[in-house]
Amino acid sequence: MKIVLAPDSFKESMTASQAVAAMREGVSATRGDAECVAVPMADGGEGTVDAVVAALGGDRVTVQVDDPLGRPVPATYGYVADRHLAVIEMASASGLELVPRPDRDVLRTSTFGVGQLIRSALDRGATELLIGLGGSATNDGGAGMLSALGVAFLDAEGAALPPGGAALARLQHVDISGLDPRLAGVHVQIASDVTAPLLGTGGASAVFGPQKGAGPADVKLLDSALGRLVEITGTTLGHASPDRPGAGAAGGLGFALMEFLAADCDPGVEVIARTVGLEQALTGADWVFTGEGSVDAQTMLGKTPFGVAQVAARTGTRVAIFAGRVAPDADVLLDNGVEKLVAITAPGTPLDQALRDGPAALARAAAEFCRTF
Numbered sequence: 001m002k003i004v005l006a007p008d009s010f011k012e013s014m015t016a017s018q019a020v021a022a023m024r025e026g027v028s029a030t031r032g033d034a035e036c037v038a039v040p041m042a043d044g045g046e047g048t049v050d051a052v053v054a055a056l057g058g059d060r061v062t063v064q065v066d067d068p069l070g071r072p073v074p075a076t077y078g079y080v081a082d083r084h085l086a087v088i089e090m091a092s093a094s095g096l097e098l099v100p101r102p103d104r105d106v107l108r109t110s111t112f113g114v115g116q117l118i119r120s121a122l123d124r125g126a127t128e129l130l131i132g133l134g135g136s137a138t139n140d141g142g143a144g145m146l147s148a149l150g151v152a153f154l155d156a157e158g159a160a161l162p163p164g165g166a167a168l169a170r171l172q173h174v175d176i177s178g179l180d181p182r183l184a185g186v187h188v189q190i191a192s193d194v195t196a197p198l199l200g201t202g203g204a205s206a207v208f209g210p211q212k213g214a215g216p217a218d219v220k221l222l223d224s225a226l227g228r229l230v231e232i233t234g235t236t237l238g239h240a241s242p243d244r245p246g247a248g249a250a251g252g253l254g255f256a257l258m259e260f261l262a263a264d265c266d267p268g269v270e271v272i273a274r275t276v277g278l279e280q281a282l283t284g285a286d287w288v289f290t291g292e293g294s295v296d297a298q299t300m301l302g303k304t305p306f307g308v309a310q311v312a313a314r315t316g317t318r319v320a321i322f323a324g325r326v327a328p329d330a331d332v333l334l335d336n337g338v339e340k341l342v343a344i345t346a347p348g349t350p351l352d353q354a355l356r357d358g359p360a361a362l363a364r365a366a367a368e369f370c371r372t373f
Contacts, residue, residue: 013358016040026366044191044268045134086121091135115148142256269307
């Protein structure tokens with residue numbers, strides 16, 4: 001029997017790799033004859049670097065970058081040398097969790113640190129960049145990232161604009177002559193479940209700005225400033241498509257990556273599955289065990305377990321989802337390619353205990369499930 005172990009992380013309890021180890025322990029306890037294939041997964045957000053590095057045998061690289069407010073902070077990305085692949089979570093450099101709530105100022109926050117991570121990856125020889133866009137503190141349209149890569153954003157007097165989305169309202173000229181020439185030979189892949197456009201009531205500023213501290217006046221200012229960025233980008237590059245799905249991801253970082261670096265943008269779990277070779281691993285498998293901390297009806301909207309189930313449907317592999325919490329409405333998954341939903345924690349278990357005992361509980365649940373074969 002072949003079982004593929006492809007969970008996401010169980011937030012605050014175990015990483016995807018730790019979840020794989022727990023599942024393997026449970027399978028081995030009752031089905032010692034089973035072949036277990038480890039394919040830790042993620043959806044493009046937190047844990048993406050860990051999952052890809054574990055699956056492909058890469059390294060974690062830590063460098064000092066500027067945080068969203070320009071303060072020095074260590075940030076880590078993954079690098080798979082034999083594929084010249086760098087895996088970057090933008091939140092590691094420009095994430096909301098890096099800015100204490102009293103310091104949050106979405107008018108000034110910048111993606112400069114993301115550009116510094118890209119530059120470090122280029123120094124290592126990267127020819128492929130996989131960038132997850134979840135958890136940003138920024139709304140600068142990716143101008144900070146591009147600045148770190150050599151692009152100049154100038155006002156009417158030819159002076160460089162200060163960091164942040166608000167300053168883009170004074171944008172008069174974008175000078176791309178200094179853009180790092182190494183990027184010409186690099187393929188950039190965005191992993192993001194955000195399909196929002198850049199501008200308007202469904203765009204970056206209106207939908208996500210308030211989550212980062214923007215008030216109504218700030219939202220109006222930021223949306224107008226990003227509109228100015230679109231206008232000048234179109235003049236500079238000859239193209240600017242603010243309505244492309246994902247352009248509004250990470251405060252407009254998606255727009256900058258697609259327009260200036262010709263990035264492709266796809267749903268996160270699809271990108272990760274493709275990168276780590278999930279479909280190849282599932283070929284000939286009897287079961288795939290996947291899961292994350294909690295599953296419900298919303299799991300079908302781009303979350304890892306459902307993404308794994310969709311890939312498994314192409315290979316005819318049976319699917320079991322393990323989770324700390326299985327909500328009643330998660331039963332909809334059983335009508336959409338999932339055969340079993342397994343709660344690893346007993347109802348009523350205190351949250352702190354459930355998080356602490358997660359690996360042991362997952363191992364027990366996997367062992368008990370294997371006894372039913």
